[in-house]
Every structure is written in C-alpha cells, then in structure tokens.
C-alpha cells in the first residue's frame with residue numbers, strides 16, 4: 540500500500556483528491572477522468588519498454604502491448620474517422636513538435652495564432668523552441684470582434700508562404716472554421732494542422748465541427764475535453780501517416796508510455812458511447828448558459844460569448860486584474876486561471892482576463908439551470924476580493940452544492 544511505503548505522498552494524494560472534490564474546477568483544459576481510466580493509468584503496463592510500433596518493436600515480450608496499442612489506434616481511427624492515428628506522443632507540446640520535425644526544417648516558415656490572442660506556445664510563440672528554431676508568423680483576432688479574420692490570415696499566408704499552418708488554440712471561445720483554413724492552406728501549398736487539444740471531446744461527441752477531411756494532420760491532447768489520461772495523439776490521412784510516425788519515433792521519443800496508451804484506449808471507448816455525446820453537448824450548453832448569466836451581470840466576454848466549452852472574461856470594466864480575481868475565486872472554491880485577453884494592455888503575468896471552462900463541472904454533474912448560480916458566485920467573489928470571510932462563505936455554498944450532487 541502506498542500509505543505504508545510513502546505516507547507523505549499518500550497523504551498528499553488524499554489531500555488533492557479532497558481539494559478537487561470540494562471545488563468547482565473550471566480550468567478549461569482540465570477534466571475529471573473515470574475510475575476505469577485511472578485504473579489503466581496505474582497498471583503494470585508502466586513496466587514495459589516497447590520502442591517502435593505494433594509488429595515492429597526493438598524489444599521482446601510485446602505480445603500484450605502490441606494489442607493494447609493497436610486497440611488504442613483502431614479506436615482513435617473509428618471515433619474520429621481518420622486513416623491513421625499515432626497514440627504515442629507524450630503530451631500535446633511534444634505532439635506538435637513531432638509535426639514540425641515531420642514537415643519543416645529549422646528556419647522554415649510556420650504560421651499560427653499568437654499566444655496572447657488564444658493560440659498555443661507551440662504554434663510559433665517566441666519563447667518556445669517553435670518560435671526560436673523556425674520562422675514563425677502569427678495571426679491575431681480582430682479587435683472589434685475578438686474573432687479570427689480569415690481574410691487577414693489569407694493575406695499573411697500569401698505574403699509569408701508558410702509550409703505549415705496551425706489552427707486551433709487554448710483560449711478560443713468560438714468555432715474554428717476548418718474549411719476556411721483548409722482553402723487558405725491549399726492556396727499557399729501549406730500543410731494544415733488542426734490542433735484540437737481543447738475541443739477533441741467536443742469533436743468526438745459531435746458538439747463542434749470536425750477537422751477531418753479539411754486538415755490532413757490533427758494533433759490533440761487526450762486529457763482535456765476528451766477526458767482521458769495525460770497524453771496526446773496525432774491523427775492523419777494516409778498521405779501524411781509515415782512522416783508523422785517517423786517523427787514521433789525514432790525522431791523525437793523513445794519508448795511509449797504503455798500505461799497511458801491503455802488509458803487512452805479506455806477513454807476512446809468511453810467517448811464512443813452515446814452518453815459521451817450527451818456529455819459533450821452539455822459541456823457546450825453549460826458554457827453558453829454561463830456566458831448568458833455572466834453577460835446579464837455586466838461581465839465583458841471576449842467575442843461576446845461562446846460556441847464551445849470556454850468563456851474568456853475581460854475584467855477591465857470591473858477594475859480588477861485577472862490575477863487577483865483568480866486568486867479570490869480560488870479562495871471562494873472556484874478554480875480557474877488568469878489569462879491574457881486579445882490586445883491586453885497589461886503584462887502576461889498580470890493580465891486583464893480570466894478563462895473559465897465547463898468540461899470538469901459537467902463531468903461532475905452540473906447542468907445549465909445551475910449556471911446562473913455559478914455566475915452569481917463568480918460575481919460575488921470578484922466583488923469580495925480581499926474579504927476572506929465573504930469568500931469563505933461562497934466556498935461553503937460551493938461545497939454544499941457539490942456534496943448534494
């Protein structure tokens with residue numbers, strides 16, 4: 540037993556479990572995995588080395604591991620409707636790095652959404668290896684709409700001729716226009732990569748349009764809306780499969796994390812059930828209901844609302860920064876992150892916004908009719924920043940609701 544061998548870590552895991560269950564977990568990239576996913580993650584598969592791919596390994600004893608990985612691959616192909624799936628990337632950032640290795644050489648031009656506008660570090664942001672080793676050009680959102688303008692993306696692509704274009708990001712509250720990006724990529728001869736890390740579960744559940752058929756290469760984490768273990772996948776058409784496989788192994792990684800692969804297979808099985816479709820649609824319904832309730836309370840939302848699982852609040856009009864607001868909310872039992880908003884006049888470490896997501900609270904069982912209450916708590920907590928007794932009272936109400944579910 541862990542508690543006998545290492546009581547310190549056992550107690551900390553217990554404490555984290557209690558912390559998670561007593562709070563509204565609204566970090567948009569997080570979720571709450573099933574007991575089945577946890578069990579697979581904590582299995583003896585972690586003991587096995589298996590460099591290579593099913594049927595082509597460099598170590599013996601792959602009789603079982605080959606079947607595990609093949610199941611994960613087959614389930615990913617079936618769920619998303621793609622020709623090929625690589626389930627070995629260790630996480631989302633390494634998956635994206637594998638894409639660079641597959642289709643670019645250092646110094647080549649890559650195009651992605653800039654980080655402060657909602658893109659990801661690995662889409663060419665300056666501090667990332669992807670921005671340092673490649674010529675990265677970045678597109679923004681429009682100031683008046685808070686949404687990407689594909690005419691601007693097209694002009695930039697025609698001027699810069701990127702070899703790879705990334706679409707998708709970490710703080711995009713609106714539907715991504717995959718066909719629109721695909722026609723720009725076709726016009727300039729770029730490989731379109733759809734990074735659906737945040738929305739993979741919504742895509743799988745039919746609550747966001749699929750990039751399949753538009754983006755020949757799709758990267759995703761497995762632990763966000765998809766509700767699996769921490770990991771990633773690269774989904775491709777037949778043409779781009781070999782280059783991606785070679786880039787992941789031997790290009791970038793050694794042995795795959797087989798316990799994670801098994802847990803990804805479990806999560807993909809769960810995501811193929813009818814209940815998961817309902818889950819994905821409820822995630823979106825919750826986010827939309829939350830957005831409406833926040834707007835009614837005078838909050839300013841980037842792009843005016845949401846189409847997916849996340850809401851980005853610009854707190855400028857509330858005269859509080861994102862960081863003190865996030866801290867107050869955490870004390871009030873609502874866990875989220877401070878976030879830059881487009882054209883943020885404040886510094887990245889002390890930005891103007893907060894980002895909220897509904898994936899974990901939907902898993903927990905919250906429904907759209909409870910979102911006005913959540914918005915009320917958020918409003919009260921922000922107004923009560925610095926007032927510990929008031930924040931504690933909200934935390935008690937949050938905990939009461941969660942215990943009643």
Ligand SMILES: *Cc1c(COP(=O)(O)O)cnc(C)c1O
Nearest residue numbers: 630631632659708709734736737
């Ligand atoms: C989360 C995320 C990643 C990175 O995933 P990690 O598992 O944290 O490395 C990459 N791209 C996007 C769009 C993401 O949201």
